[in-house]
Amino acid sequence: MIELNSKIPQGELSEKWTKYKAAQHLVNPANKRKLDVIVVGTGLAGASAAASLGALGFNVKIFCISDSPRRAHSIAAQGGINAAKNYQNDGDSVGRLFYDTIKGGDYRSREANVYRLAEVSNNIIDQCVAQGVPFARDYAGLLDNRSFGGAQVSRTFYAKGQTGQQLLLGAYSALSMQIKKGSVKLYERREMMDVVMIDGRARGIITRNLTTGEIERWASHCVILATGGYGNVYYLSTNAMNSNGSAAWQCYKKGAAFANPCYVQIHPTCIPVHGEYQSKLTLMSESLRNDGRIWVPKKKEDAEAIRKGQLKPTDIKEEDRDYYLERRYPAFGNLVPRDIASRAAKERCDAGYGVGTGHAVYLDFSSAIERLGKDVVEARYGNLFQMYEKIVDENPYETPMMIYPAVHYTMGGLWVDYELQTTIKGLFAAGEANFSDHGANRLGASALMQGLADGYFVLPYTVQNYLSDQIYEAPISTNNPAFDDAEAEVRRKIEKLFAVNGTKSVDSFQKELGKIMWEHVGMGRTKESLQQAIPMIVALKQDFWQSMRVTGDNNSMNPELEKAVRFADHVELALLIAKDALQREESCGGHFREEYQTDEGEAKRNDNEFMFVGAWEYTGEDNEPILHKEELNYEFIKVQQRNYK
Amino acid sequence: MKLVKLTSITKKMALAAAGLFLLVFLLLHASINLCIIRDDGGLWYRNACHFMGTNYIVKVFEVILLAIVAVHIILAVIVTIENYMARPVRYAVSSKTKTHTGSKWMIWTGGLIACFLVLHCMNFYAVKIGLVEGKYTAKIDKVDAFFQQKAMKMQNGELNQKETEEMTAQLQAINSIPENKVDVKNKELVNLTKEEVFKYCGTDFEDYEPDFYTMANELFKKPIYTLIYLLVFVVLGYHLFHAINSLCQTLGCNHKKYNGAIETCALGYAVIVPLLFAVVPIYVMFIK
Amino acid sequence: MKLTLKIWRQDNAKSKGRFETYHLDNISPDCSFLEMLDILNEQLINKISHPVCFDNDCREGICGMCGLYINGRPHGNDDAVTTCQLHMRHFSDGDTITIEPWRAKPFPIIRDLVVDRSAFDKIIQEGGYISVSTGGVPDGNAIPIPKNKADEAMDSAACIGCGACVAACKNASAMLFVSAKVSQFALLPQGKPEAAKRVMAMVKKMDELGFGSCSNTYACEAECPKQIKRSNIARLNREFFKAKVVSEE
Incomplete structure (x- = not known):
C-alpha cells in the first residue's frame, strides 16, 4: 500500500524553496563521482537534468529513444516560455505568474510546486541566454515578449516560432558539453523496458537496444524519468510518433502512483484531420491567437454551403461571422486558456456551424493584416503560415486558416512529491512525465518552463538530497538477481508478443484505440460515454493479444515490435484514463464532464468532493487499481470559479 | 581518410589563394597577348616577351607561378579524391539539386585547362627553356x-x-x-x-x-588550334565564374551588401578576360 | 494515384543492399510522403514481410529525424521541407519514385533507409556549446544584443540536424551543419570567449569523421529544409582563419 506524502516544506509560500535548499543534504565533490544517476529521456527536462547533475560531478547515464538527444519532442514547441521577469513593466511578478498558473490549472495543482516553478522561471531565462539561445530581441537589443493565453501580461519569451527547438538545443548543448567532459554518457536508440527495484528502491533500468534488439542492464543509485506524456494513447495527437507512455507505465506497474491520468489537454489550434491515412496532427502555435480571430458562420446554411464548397470563407460578410470567443469572453477574447478555446470550437461544430469537414473553425488574419500590414504579420508568423501552406495547400494570407482541437499534452503523469520523487524511492519524474505543476490544464508556454525548471533548478537539489546517504551503499551491480528477474520479464513480454502471430497490424489497434478514446474519453466526457469506453478498451486489449501480428525478429531494428510493446502499455493506460475520468465527477480544466457545467457551458468544479489529486496504485494485472487521494489545500490563494469573461 | 594532413578548410583556402594569384596572372597574360593585335609588327609584344624572359624579378615570379600552378592542381586533385571517398556508395539516381553554375564541374573544367596548359607549354614555354625548337x-x-x-x-x-x-x-x-x-x-x-x-x-x-610573336601568329593561322584555343577559353570562363564566387566564399569574403557585387564581378571577369584572350586568335585569323 | 516505388532494402550495416520494387494504388494527393510509406508498410505487414524501416518522429518538420533521398533530391521535390512535410501532390499519377538512404561515409546504414547520424552529435560535443554550467549566470538583459544579430543567430540556429546538407553535397560535406552552429555563437557576444577553440575543434572533428570538404556548389543551401544560408559557411571559413592565424589559441 503506497502512501502519498507530498513533503511540502513548512512556512510561507515564498520561503519554502529557499528553506528547502538551505536544509537539504549535500554530497561532497569526491563522492559525487561514485554515485550513478540514470536519466531516461533527453527532452528539456531530461537533458537539462543530466547536464546539471553531470556538471555537479555525478556519474550520469542518459538514454534516448531516437538517434540523437536533439530529436526529443520538446523541440516541436513553438510559441514560447513564460517567466515573471516583468521586463515589460506591465505588472507581472512571481506571484502573478503563480496565480495565473494555478487559476489556469483550474485549482487542481499544488501551491508549493507552482510557486517554486514561478520562482525559478526567471533563472531559466538567464540560463538560456547564457547558453546562447537566440531569443527574440527588440530594437534596443533587449529581450522581447509576447502575450499568451490565460494571462493579461506579456511574459512569454520566444525565439521565432521555434522556442522549444532553441531551448532544447540549449539543453542539448549543455548535455554535449558534459558528454565531452565524460561526466555524462549518452546511449542512443534505447527504449526503457523496465525499472529495476532492489530493496524497494529504483536501482537501474532494462533497455532494449533499438538497433540490435539487445536487452541491456544498467545499474544506478537513482533513476530520473523524463519520458514525456502519453498523448499518443489517442493515436492522433500533436505528439511525435515515438512519444509514448510506456516507460512511465512500467514504473506504475512497479509501484509508482499514476496521478490524474484523465487530465489531457486538447489544443485548440491544430490543423484539422483530413483523411483516414493521417498519422498525426500538426499544431499551429497558440501565439497565432494573438492576432488571429476565430470565427464560424453565424448562419447554419452558410456553414453548410462552405462545407459543400459552394461558398468561400471570404464570401461571408463581416456581420454574418460569429467571433464566438470574443462574443463569449469579452475580457480575454481569443486569448482564453486552451481548454476553453477547444471546447468552444467543439461546441460550435457540434451545433452544426463547423467548416471544412465539419470539424474545423476559421482562424482569420485579415484584420491583423489590415491593421499591421502583411510584413509585420509575416515577420511574426511567417514560418507558421508557410508550414500551414505546405500541409493544406492554401495560402493563409488570402484565406482564413482552418483549425480544430487535438490532443496535445497530458497534465497527468507519475505522482511526485515536492522533490519530484515518485512513490518509488529513488525514482524521480520530471517534465511532462510527472503530474505536478499544471493542475487540470496547462497554460501555453508553461510546459517549456516546467521542463527546464525541473531539470536545471529542482532536480539537481532534490536528487542530491536523496543521494546524500546513498554513498554508504555498495556499488549497485547488474548481476543482482533483481536484474535477472527484470530482464527475464522483458524477454517474456517480447516473446509473448511474437507468439500471438495473428493477422492485424499494431497500427490498426492503435488507430482503433485512438477512436475510442477521442470519441468517449475526449473533449467532452459523460458518465455514459466512459462506461461505454471501458469495456471497449478491455475488448480491444483482448483482441490485441489474440489477433495482432509482429513481423520480423527481435535481433535487429524492428519498429513493429517497438509499436507493439508500446501499444500493450497504451491500451492499459487508456483504461486507467477512462477510470480516472469516470471517478472524477466534476469538470475541471482539460477534464470536461458534460453533466457538470454551468448554465453558460463552462466547466463546473466540485471543490468539496474533488479538490484532490487522484493517484492510482497498481495492484496486479487482473485487479482493480486503488485510488489514493492527495488533498489539495489552498492556503495562500482564494479558490474561485475560473472566469475569463 | 585524408591524403594530406591539413584540415579541409586549410586545403580549400590554399587552393583558393593559389587561384587568386592565377587570376592576377591571367590579367597580366591577357594584356601581354593583346600586344599582338597592335599593328607594330610585333614591337610591343616582342619587347614584353623580352622583358618577361630576361627580368630577374620576373624570373623569380616565374618559379613562384609554376609552384602555385602545381599547388592549385595538386590540391584540387587531392581534395577531389578525398571528397569522392567521403561517399563510398554513390546514389542510384543522380542529383537533381540546383547547384551554383559550374561548381560541380570544376575538376573537369580545370583538368581540361590543365591539358591545354600542357599543349600551351609545349608550344611556348618548352621553346623558352630549350626543350623544343621553335622560332x-x-x-x-x-x-x-x-x-x-x-x-x-x-x-x-x-x-x-x-x-x-x-x-x-x-x-x-x-x-x-x-x-x-x-x-x-x-x-x-x-x-x-x-x-x-x-x-x-x-x-x-x-x-x-x-620569337613568340611569329610562333603565335603561325599557330593562330591554324584553324584547328584556334578552335581548340577558343573552346578552352569558353571552358576557362565557366571555370572562372564559379572560381571567383567560390574563392570569396572560401576566403570568407562575404557580406550581405556586397554579395551581389561579387557575383557581378565574377561574371564580368569570367566573360571579359577569356574574351580578351579570344580576341587575339580571332584577329589573327580573320583580320590580319 | 498509382505509384511504383523503388526502395533501398538492406538488412543491417554489414549486409549487401538492393532495390526492391513495390506498387501502390489509391494514394491521396493530400497524403504526406511518410503516410504513403505507412500505407506501404501496412500492406507489407499483411503479406507477412518486413516493413520498410525509415526514421521519423515529429512529422511536422522540426525534429530532423526523417530524411530520404527521393528521386535524386534529399527530402524530395519541394523546397524548404523535410520528408515528413513533403506531400504526394508533388508527384503525378503513375510516377516511379526511387527512395534511397542518405549516402555518406560518416552516416553508415543501420537498416533499409535508416542511417546513423551520431557523427553530428560528435561534432557538437567538440564545441557546439557555450561552456556555462547551470546557475551563476548574469541577468538575461545584462548584455544587449542588436536585433539584427539576434535574428541572424536565430536563422543559423534553426538547423534541425537532419543531414540533408551532407546528403545533397557531392562531397558529403558537413560544412553547412558545422557553420550553422559556429555562426550562431559567432554572432552572439556569449559565444566570443570560446570562438577560436570552438571552430578549430569542430572542424577537426568534422574532418576526422570522414566528411568531405566544401566545394561551394551550394547544394546544401538548396536542399536545407530550414533554409540555412551559405553565408554561414563563409563565416565559418572566416572564423577558422581568425582562429588559426590571428588568435593566440
Whole structure:
C-alpha cells in the first residue's frame, strides 16, 4: 500500500524553496563521482537534468529513444516560455505568474510546486541566454515578449516560432558539453523496458537496444524519468510518433502512483484531420491567437454551403461571422486558456456551424493584416503560415486558416512529491512525465518552463538530497538477481508478443484505440460515454493479444515490435484514463464532464468532493487499481470559479 | 581518410589563394597577348616577351607561378579524391539539386585547362627553356655588334681558318636573307629557325630569343588550334565564374551588401578576360 | 494515384543492399510522403514481410529525424521541407519514385533507409556549446544584443540536424551543419570567449569523421529544409582563419 506524502516544506509560500535548499543534504565533490544517476529521456527536462547533475560531478547515464538527444519532442514547441521577469513593466511578478498558473490549472495543482516553478522561471531565462539561445530581441537589443493565453501580461519569451527547438538545443548543448567532459554518457536508440527495484528502491533500468534488439542492464543509485506524456494513447495527437507512455507505465506497474491520468489537454489550434491515412496532427502555435480571430458562420446554411464548397470563407460578410470567443469572453477574447478555446470550437461544430469537414473553425488574419500590414504579420508568423501552406495547400494570407482541437499534452503523469520523487524511492519524474505543476490544464508556454525548471533548478537539489546517504551503499551491480528477474520479464513480454502471430497490424489497434478514446474519453466526457469506453478498451486489449501480428525478429531494428510493446502499455493506460475520468465527477480544466457545467457551458468544479489529486496504485494485472487521494489545500490563494469573461 | 594532413578548410583556402594569384596572372597574360593585335609588327609584344624572359624579378615570379600552378592542381586533385571517398556508395539516381553554375564541374573544367596548359607549354614555354625548337628572333644591333667584334678579331688575326670561313659564309647568308625574316622597322631578325640563327648570326651567337610573336601568329593561322584555343577559353570562363564566387566564399569574403557585387564581378571577369584572350586568335585569323 | 516505388532494402550495416520494387494504388494527393510509406508498410505487414524501416518522429518538420533521398533530391521535390512535410501532390499519377538512404561515409546504414547520424552529435560535443554550467549566470538583459544579430543567430540556429546538407553535397560535406552552429555563437557576444577553440575543434572533428570538404556548389543551401544560408559557411571559413592565424589559441 503506497502512501502519498507530498513533503511540502513548512512556512510561507515564498520561503519554502529557499528553506528547502538551505536544509537539504549535500554530497561532497569526491563522492559525487561514485554515485550513478540514470536519466531516461533527453527532452528539456531530461537533458537539462543530466547536464546539471553531470556538471555537479555525478556519474550520469542518459538514454534516448531516437538517434540523437536533439530529436526529443520538446523541440516541436513553438510559441514560447513564460517567466515573471516583468521586463515589460506591465505588472507581472512571481506571484502573478503563480496565480495565473494555478487559476489556469483550474485549482487542481499544488501551491508549493507552482510557486517554486514561478520562482525559478526567471533563472531559466538567464540560463538560456547564457547558453546562447537566440531569443527574440527588440530594437534596443533587449529581450522581447509576447502575450499568451490565460494571462493579461506579456511574459512569454520566444525565439521565432521555434522556442522549444532553441531551448532544447540549449539543453542539448549543455548535455554535449558534459558528454565531452565524460561526466555524462549518452546511449542512443534505447527504449526503457523496465525499472529495476532492489530493496524497494529504483536501482537501474532494462533497455532494449533499438538497433540490435539487445536487452541491456544498467545499474544506478537513482533513476530520473523524463519520458514525456502519453498523448499518443489517442493515436492522433500533436505528439511525435515515438512519444509514448510506456516507460512511465512500467514504473506504475512497479509501484509508482499514476496521478490524474484523465487530465489531457486538447489544443485548440491544430490543423484539422483530413483523411483516414493521417498519422498525426500538426499544431499551429497558440501565439497565432494573438492576432488571429476565430470565427464560424453565424448562419447554419452558410456553414453548410462552405462545407459543400459552394461558398468561400471570404464570401461571408463581416456581420454574418460569429467571433464566438470574443462574443463569449469579452475580457480575454481569443486569448482564453486552451481548454476553453477547444471546447468552444467543439461546441460550435457540434451545433452544426463547423467548416471544412465539419470539424474545423476559421482562424482569420485579415484584420491583423489590415491593421499591421502583411510584413509585420509575416515577420511574426511567417514560418507558421508557410508550414500551414505546405500541409493544406492554401495560402493563409488570402484565406482564413482552418483549425480544430487535438490532443496535445497530458497534465497527468507519475505522482511526485515536492522533490519530484515518485512513490518509488529513488525514482524521480520530471517534465511532462510527472503530474505536478499544471493542475487540470496547462497554460501555453508553461510546459517549456516546467521542463527546464525541473531539470536545471529542482532536480539537481532534490536528487542530491536523496543521494546524500546513498554513498554508504555498495556499488549497485547488474548481476543482482533483481536484474535477472527484470530482464527475464522483458524477454517474456517480447516473446509473448511474437507468439500471438495473428493477422492485424499494431497500427490498426492503435488507430482503433485512438477512436475510442477521442470519441468517449475526449473533449467532452459523460458518465455514459466512459462506461461505454471501458469495456471497449478491455475488448480491444483482448483482441490485441489474440489477433495482432509482429513481423520480423527481435535481433535487429524492428519498429513493429517497438509499436507493439508500446501499444500493450497504451491500451492499459487508456483504461486507467477512462477510470480516472469516470471517478472524477466534476469538470475541471482539460477534464470536461458534460453533466457538470454551468448554465453558460463552462466547466463546473466540485471543490468539496474533488479538490484532490487522484493517484492510482497498481495492484496486479487482473485487479482493480486503488485510488489514493492527495488533498489539495489552498492556503495562500482564494479558490474561485475560473472566469475569463 | 585524408591524403594530406591539413584540415579541409586549410586545403580549400590554399587552393583558393593559389587561384587568386592565377587570376592576377591571367590579367597580366591577357594584356601581354593583346600586344599582338597592335599593328607594330610585333614591337610591343616582342619587347614584353623580352622583358618577361630576361627580368630577374620576373624570373623569380616565374618559379613562384609554376609552384602555385602545381599547388592549385595538386590540391584540387587531392581534395577531389578525398571528397569522392567521403561517399563510398554513390546514389542510384543522380542529383537533381540546383547547384551554383559550374561548381560541380570544376575538376573537369580545370583538368581540361590543365591539358591545354600542357599543349600551351609545349608550344611556348618548352621553346623558352630549350626543350623544343621553335622560332627565334635577334636584334639586328646585337647581331651587328657581335659581327663587328668578330671582324675585329679577324683583322687582328685572332681567328682560325674554320672561324674565318664561317664568317664569310655568314656574310653571304645575311646578304641573301629573305625579306620575311627581317623586320626593318623594328630592326630585328625574326622567324628564324635555330639553324638560321647560326647561319645568319654565327654559331656562337647567344643573344637570340624565342620569337613568340611569329610562333603565335603561325599557330593562330591554324584553324584547328584556334578552335581548340577558343573552346578552352569558353571552358576557362565557366571555370572562372564559379572560381571567383567560390574563392570569396572560401576566403570568407562575404557580406550581405556586397554579395551581389561579387557575383557581378565574377561574371564580368569570367566573360571579359577569356574574351580578351579570344580576341587575339580571332584577329589573327580573320583580320590580319 | 498509382505509384511504383523503388526502395533501398538492406538488412543491417554489414549486409549487401538492393532495390526492391513495390506498387501502390489509391494514394491521396493530400497524403504526406511518410503516410504513403505507412500505407506501404501496412500492406507489407499483411503479406507477412518486413516493413520498410525509415526514421521519423515529429512529422511536422522540426525534429530532423526523417530524411530520404527521393528521386535524386534529399527530402524530395519541394523546397524548404523535410520528408515528413513533403506531400504526394508533388508527384503525378503513375510516377516511379526511387527512395534511397542518405549516402555518406560518416552516416553508415543501420537498416533499409535508416542511417546513423551520431557523427553530428560528435561534432557538437567538440564545441557546439557555450561552456556555462547551470546557475551563476548574469541577468538575461545584462548584455544587449542588436536585433539584427539576434535574428541572424536565430536563422543559423534553426538547423534541425537532419543531414540533408551532407546528403545533397557531392562531397558529403558537413560544412553547412558545422557553420550553422559556429555562426550562431559567432554572432552572439556569449559565444566570443570560446570562438577560436570552438571552430578549430569542430572542424577537426568534422574532418576526422570522414566528411568531405566544401566545394561551394551550394547544394546544401538548396536542399536545407530550414533554409540555412551559405553565408554561414563563409563565416565559418572566416572564423577558422581568425582562429588559426590571428588568435593566440
